[in-house]
Amino acid sequence: MxxxxxxxxxxxxxxxxxxxxxxxxxxxxxxxxxxxxxxxxxxxxxxxxxxxxxxxxxxxxxxxxxxxxxxxxxxxxxxxVGRTFQTLQVFGNMTVRDNLIVAAQEHHGTMLNRLFAATDSGLGPQADALIEMFNIAHVSRKPAGALSYGQQKLVDIAMAFMSExxxxxxxxxxxxxxxxxxxxxxxxxxxxxxxxxxxxxxxxxxxxxxxxxxxxxxxxxxxxxxxxxxxxxxxxxxxxxxxxxxx
Ligand SMILES: Nc1ncnc2c1ncn2[C@@H]1O[C@H](COP(=O)(O)OP(=O)(O)OP(=O)(O)O)[C@@H](O)[C@H]1O
Ligand SMILES: [Mg+2]
Structure with missing residues (x-):
């Protein structure tokens, strides 16, 4: 191998x-x-x-x-190739779900894309699968900044997997x-x-x-x-x- x-x-x-x-x-x-x-x-x-x-x-x-x-x-x-950083990379004022979607848009396109793309861009199912897997469904529509540090850490890790x-x-x-x-x-x-x-x-x-x-x-x-x-x-x-x- x-x-x-x-x-x-x-x-x-x-x-x-x-x-x-x-x-x-x-x-x-x-x-x-x-x-x-x-x-x-x-x-x-x-x-x-x-x-x-x-x-x-x-x-x-x-x-x-x-x-x-x-x-x-x-x-x-x-x-x-994906990564997570030693410090949290989540956007506090964006919902958990949108944080995941934006993380994948970064992978798919440019900064402009990221700012102006339709809110979902077909990435919703992928985000929802990770939200389910990481046990954060109950907070997925909340701003990420409202979550505990540990929950934000989960969001941060999940973000790295959005680009498959x-x-x-x-x-x-x-x-x-x-x-x-x-x-x-x-x-x-x-x-x-x-x-x-x-x-x-x-x-x-x-x-x-x-x-x-x-x-x-x-x-x-x-x-x-x-x-x-x-x-x-x-x-x-x-x-x-x-x-x-x-x-
Ligand atoms: N931007 C920088 N400028 C100068 N020195 C740096 C810089 N980044 C890291 N170092 C130095 O390089 C060495 C390695 O640091 P690094 O952050 O890679 O360690 P680490 O193993 O990740 O530590 P930790 O477990 O604390 O996260 C340290 O001596 C650190 O002070
Ligand atoms: Mg380190």
């Missing part, structure tokens, strides 16, 4: 800080691939430099064998979310992974979440890959624990 994504020798520095230092890994079709590492270890910078948000200093990215290095977020979205992506990168989907909802998010991601055969790369600090959801986990420390292994292999590695304890 060929990887859906290959990252080769990715580097990004900020002055003297090597935020991402020669990172290479593959993600297989249908895989849920976890990324863990202490604060400031370069996880978000890696996502941003893989996805055209910032320009990498070196390295290549391949999607299904085709080079996608330095493509813009919109171009990546058209090729089936084959690969989704999630940056801390469980940050600030209560333990019950963490279990719910895990279940929803598993369901999406199975139903849509999509692959995920998930950055998370919540170890129970990562270890129960992911087939393989990459550990980043100071911009470098410390190890890639199964959850059991990562748990058993003393260097990983030391990295977290700061020794």
């Amino acid at each position: 060929k990887p859906i994504l290959s990252v080769k020798g990715l580097k990004k520095s900020y002055g003297a800080i090597q935020a991402v230092n020669d990172v290479s890994f593959d993600v297989m079709p249908g895989e849920i691939f976890g990324v863990i590492g202490p604060n400031g270890s370069g996880k978000t910078t890696m996502f941003n430099s893989m996805l055209g948000q910032i320009q990498a200093d070196a390295g290549q990215i391949f999607l299904n064998g085709e080079e996608i290095t330095n493509l813009k977020p919109q171009q990546l979205s058209m090729r089936g 992506p084959s690969l989704v990168l999630l940056d801390e989907p469980c940050a600030g979310v209560n333990p019950l909802l963490v279990v719910g998010i895990s279940r929803m991601l598993k369901e999406l992974n199975q139903q849509r055969k999509s692959s995920f790369i998930v950055i998370e600090h919540n170890m129970d979440f990562v270890m129960s959801l992911c087939q393989r986990v990459m550990v980043m420390v100071e911009g470098e890959v410390m190890m890639i292994g199964t959850p059991a292999e990562v748990r058993a590695n003393k260097r990983v624990l030391d990295a977290y304890l700061g020794s």
Whole structure:
């Protein structure tokens, strides 16, 4: 089986800080691939430099064998790559349902399209399916800003799936979310992974979440890959624990 994504020798520095230092890994079709590492270890910078948000200093990215290095977020979205950000991206004054529809319009067209397109553009059924799956039907007509932080997080995650992506990168989907909802998010991601055969790369600090959801986990420390292994292999590695304890 060929990887859906290959990252080769990715580097990004900020002055003297090597935020991402020669990172290479593959993600297989249908895989849920976890990324863990202490604060400031370069996880978000890696996502941003893989996805055209910032320009990498070196390295290549391949999607299904085709080079996608330095493509813009919109171009990546058209090729089936979605993402969520570490901070919420929902529009607070727009309803939950409209947030989902707008997220997909971004994928389909331009900013103008997004501002002036008919309210639905045929995307309603897709939005409603995700609203159902994410258990947010009861709040779907409310302005997203009126929802709890955890519910907004669900909307934010659902938005990434509106363009029916084959690969989704999630940056801390469980940050600030209560333990019950963490279990719910895990279940929803598993369901999406199975139903849509999509692959995920998930950055998370919540170890129970990562270890129960992911087939393989990459550990980043100071911009470098410390190890890639199964959850059991990562748990058993003393260097990983030391990295977290700061020794
Ligand atoms: N725009 C920037 N300018 C300068 N330094 C930056 C910038 N963005 C990130 N850094 C630095 O790069 C390093 C990696 O940061 P990054 O945000 O990628 O870490 P992270 O692993 O996502 O951390 P966290 O778990 O806290 O989200 C840190 O030392 C950070 O201070
Ligand atoms: Mg981060």
